Amino acid sequence: MTELAAPHDMALPSLMKHLRKLEAAGLITSVKEGRIRSCALAPEPFVPVQDWLSAQRKMWEDRLDRLDDYVRDITRRRDDGPGSED
Template sequence: MAKHDPDLSRLFHALADATRRSILTRLAEGPARVTDLAGPTGLRLPTVMRHLSVLEEAGLIATSKDGRVRTCAIVPEAMQPVRTWMDEQQTIWEARLDRLDAFVMDVMKERGK
């Protein structure tokens, strides 16, 4: 895996903001109109639109327009690169901790002699 994956960086950037995460949580329940997403945030519509733009650029949501109504829907499979990266990191760190544990146990055995 490359040290710097721009797609993964875009995903983490999108997920780094609490407002964007709350929008994704809401969209996990089903598609919603932009005005419905903006209401609970307390933010002005242009600010919410910028958040939605970041989520859409990361591929986490898809939007559609019907007349003057813009609807957003979550794209769950877009999270797969994050899951894969997190699983890889978990494997790496578990192996490191296992080696550290083995080392500590060896040191303790040596001191016990």
């Protein structure tokens, strides 16, 4: 736990309080072996977030693809329009 607390400018008891809350919420698991406590992310609670992000990614990729098509079309029309040097 000391390793986790070090980069956060946080006292160990404060970090432990945060970790207990994360564990109570099911976001992490911890195992104590002797004096060493190890923590790991629990992947299951993050599945709905990953699903939502995937849907958002797909939606935005589609929107950006349509915007790209639109900009290319406008550029092509401008370049092919009256007064072009072709």
